Amino acid sequence: MCVLCSLTYELDLHNMSLLFAFELLLLLLALPHLFCASNSTQTPLDRQAEALPQWKSSLNNWSNDGLDSWTKASNPCDWDGVACSNDVLPRGRDQGDDALVVFNISLVGFALVGTLDRLHFPNLAHLVYLDLSGNILQGSIPSSIGALAQLSHLDLCCSILRGSIPPSIGALSKLTHLDLSNNELNGSIPTSLGNRTKLTSIYLF
Numbered sequence: 001m002c003v004l005c006s007l008t009y010e011l012d013l014h015n016m017s018l019l020f021a022f023e024l025l026l027l028l029l030a031l032p033h034l035f036c037a038s039n040s041t042q043t044p045l046d047r048q049a050e051a052l053p054q055w056k057s058s059l060n061n062w063s064n065d066g067l068d069s070w071t072k073a074s075n076p077c078d079w080d081g082v083a084c085s086n087d088v089l090p091r092g093r094d095q096g097d098d099a100l101v102v103f104n105i106s107l108v109g110f111a112l113v114g115t116l117d118r119l120h121f122p123n124l125a126h127l128v129y130l131d132l133s134g135n136i137l138q139g140s141i142p143s144s145i146g147a148l149a150q151l152s153h154l155d156l157c158c159s160i161l162r163g164s165i166p167p168s169i170g171a172l173s174k175l176t177h178l179d180l181s182n183n184e185l186n187g188s189i190p191t192s193l194g195n196r197t198k199l200t201s202i203y204l205f
């Protein structure tokens, strides 16, 4: 009796853990779909609207008054220093407001103090124009800046950026204007820049 008892108990335990493992497996299989589903409802503009306030919150608080309009409740296209366009996304995907993206960030002389470390460039992949000159940006230029595949104008002049120029800048195939001058960069000029045939102005002094 006792033997039988403990046997069924063991079987039960065994079944339970099998069932549990099976449920866990189902959950694990479903997880990526759950995340994908929530990602696919996010427009490129949503991703930009997430990345920019995230960067703002990494900046010194006393320096970012100029970004007071950058609140999560508002439309990024209304933010200071930010401009949107529906001409950047490929034509086939033009569907009303889904095609609207931030394409221009121009924060010249905002006197922002901080780094570029928390600026999540992959979320800003539709940027055509980025001018952060005349701020007080420290640290290095993140190599993730190479994610800005549409970028034609890059100006990071007149800050205190250090370290070397990331070779990933050479991956920006649409770059026409590059200004990294008046920083504290060192090291060599990446050879990858030699491939940038559209580049018409380059300032590295």
Ligand SMILES: *[C@@H]1O[C@H](CO)[C@@H](O)[C@H](O)[C@H]1NC(C)=O
Pocket: 057, 058, 059, 060, 061
């Ligand atoms: C800026 O202020 C916010 C809220 O007061 C705080 O969470 C954040 O850590 C501060 N950021 C910096 C860089 O001081």
Ligand SMILES: *[C@@H]1O[C@H](CO)[C@@H](O)[C@H](O)[C@H]1NC(C)=O
Pocket: 083, 104, 105, 106, 128, 129
């Ligand atoms: C981006 O905005 C700046 C500041 O308003 C402006 O000078 C520049 O021409 C704009 N760039 C493009 C490509 O529209």
Ligand SMILES: *[C@@H]1O[C@H](CO)[C@@H](O)[C@H](O)[C@H]1NC(C)=O
Pocket: 162, 163, 164, 186, 187, 188
């Ligand atoms: C560049 O400067 C950093 C310190 O900011 C230093 O660690 C590094 O060795 C320098 N690199 C070159 C190539 O001079």
Ligand SMILES: *[C@@H]1O[C@H](CO)[C@@H](O)[C@H](O)[C@H]1NC(C)=O
Pocket: 170, 191, 192, 193, 194, 195
């Ligand atoms: C330049 O581009 C060519 C062709 O895409 C590639 O094979 C080469 O590695 C590139 N050179 C550099 C220095 O990135």
